[in-house]
Amino acid sequence: MVTPNxxxxxxxxxxxxxxxxxxxxxxxxxxxxxxxxxPMGLACCAIELMGSASSRFxxxxxxxxxxxxxxxxxxxxxxxxxxxxxMASAVRRIYDQxxxxxxxxxxxxxxxxxxxxxxYATLQGVDRILPxxxxxxxxxxRPEALLDALIKLQGKVxxxxxxxxxxxx
Amino acid sequence: MSASxxxxxxxxxxxxxxxxxxxxxxxxxxxxxxLAVLQELRDAHGYDFLVxxxxxxxxxxxxxxxxxxxxxxSTTHHGYVRVAADCPNAAEPAMPSACGLWAxxxxxxxxxxxxxxxxxTGHPDLRRILMWDGxxxxxxxxxxxxxxxxxxxxxxEIGAETGAAAIPAPMAGGPFVAAPGEINxxxxxxxxxxxxxxxxxxxxxx
Numbered sequence: 001m002v003t004p005n006x007x008x009x010x011x012x013x014x015x016x017x018x019x020x021x022x023x024x025x026x027x028x029x030x031x032x033x034x035x036x037x038x039p040m041g042l043a044c045c046a047i048e049l050m051g052s053a054s055s056r057f058x059x060x061x062x063x064x065x066x067x068x069x070x071x072x073x074x075x076x077x078x079x080x081x082x083x084x085x086x087m088a089s090a091v092r093r094i095y096d097q098x099x100x101x102x103x104x105x106x107x108x109x110x111x112x113x114x115x116x117x118x119x120y121a122t123l124q125g126v127d128r129i130l131p132x133x134x135x136x137x138x139x140x141x142r143p144e145a146l147l148d149a150l151i152k153l154q155g156k157v158x159x160x161x162x163x164x165x166x167x168x169x
Numbered sequence: 170m171s172a173s174x175x176x177x178x179x180x181x182x183x184x185x186x187x188x189x190x191x192x193x194x195x196x197x198x199x200x201x202x203x204l205a206v207l208q209e210l211r212d213a214h215g216y217d218f219l220v221x222x223x224x225x226x227x228x229x230x231x232x233x234x235x236x237x238x239x240x241x242x243s244t245t246h247h248g249y250v251r252v253a254a255d256c257p258n259a260a261e262p263a264m265p266s267a268c269g270l271w272a273x274x275x276x277x278x279x280x281x282x283x284x285x286x287x288x289x290t291g292h293p294d295l296r297r298i299l300m301w302d303g304x305x306x307x308x309x310x311x312x313x314x315x316x317x318x319x320x321x322x323x324x325x326e327i328g329a330e331t332g333a334a335a336i337p338a339p340m341a342g343g344p345f346v347a348a349p350g351e352i353n354x355x356x357x358x359x360x361x362x363x364x365x366x367x368x369x370x371x372x373x374x375x
Contacts, residue, residue, distance in 0.1 A: 085335045086301045089324030092331060118338040120308050120317025121300070129331045 023163035031075070031101065031162070032154040033063040038074035038098060040091060043081030045108040045140040052143030059143075062150050071097040076153065078146070079130070082110040083123040092129045100169075103157070105149050106132045109139045174214060174250070182206055188253055193240075195251035200237075203254040204265050207239060211270060216241035216250055222267065222277035224285045225253075228311045234259035235287055239267070256287060266292040284309035316340050 109115035114124035188195035233255035256262035266289040286307035301323035322328035
């Protein structure tokens with residue numbers, strides 16, 4: 001299709017320095033592109049989490065490079081590793097300390113389902129204590145899988161009715 | 170066990186018996202002499218490093234029920250020796266603590282207490298080390314199932330908020346162990362041996 005409009009970028013002279021959008025779109029745009037992870041690295045998945053943060057895979061391309069080791073400053077908890085029952089309470093407490101809005105990625109087989117640890121000491125899936133948004137398969141998942149999970153989570157956040165939720169709360 | 174070491178030990182401790190062993194020197198001694206034997210090995214025979222301290226559960230009803238095993242290493246003549254002592258009481262197993270001989274025995278004894286419930290008398294800080302304080306079972310005892318027994322979470326507040334508990338793990342046809350002697354690795358890999366049942370579908374009764 002041929003279009004006469006050759007302006008590809010924002011032009012203040014034409015638009016009058018005003019951008020019309022939806023509040024939902026603006027809020028979700030902000031949220032999706034600065035999703036600071038809370039790295040809950042508990043086992044070998046944390047190595048892949050570090051790999052995805054490093055230069056080769058570079059999670060910064062998706063705005064999630066600021067690993068915050070304080071739950072007060074993070075938006076997305078990445079549970080990377082085996083959650084023992086002894087650790088489960090601490091994981092939940094850290095999640096409770098995160099400010100809304102917050103999301104959870106269960107990274108790898110152990111965090112998703114207990115994995116190969118069918119034993120007395122291991123929590124059989126972190127979804128028993130946390131609301132998980134995205135599950136990542138793999139033992140451990142490759143960094144690409146984690147990036148895919150992050151993109152899927154961003155897609156989920158983009159569909160949220162953020163403005164309505166904000167006004168309601 | 171080298172004959173000279175056993176003879177030297179038996180001169181001081183006549184109740185010491187050679188212990189069948191495929192690798193290193195090994196000796197069985199009574200529980201009440203264990204600290205004296207360990208000290209003798211450390212001071213007179215050069216076994217100055219406590220490599221490992223663990224226990225064996227010989228199953229419910231067995232006599233003796235629990236045996237505590239010590240592995241010693243000499244940093245001078247580079248030999249190993251294994252010392253084993255049976256706990257006299259099966260219901261409340263106890264053993265004198267070796268913390269006075271090796272400070273490194275501290276955590277080993279805490280772990281052995283945690284897993285087997287063997288109380289080390291004289292231990293400075295005998296708490297659980299792997300499972301949480303207040304866990305009611307000793308997981309490596311023979312009567313304890315691998316999947317576990319339902320228990321409240323260590324933090325009661327979190328347990329009430331989430332409704333979660335330490336549940337028996339779904340074994341789903343497990344345990345997940347590799348088949349021994351299998352050439353084809355796809356066939357040998359750990360997987361459920363019986364896939365006819367899982368968490369949602371009960372195990373069929375024959």
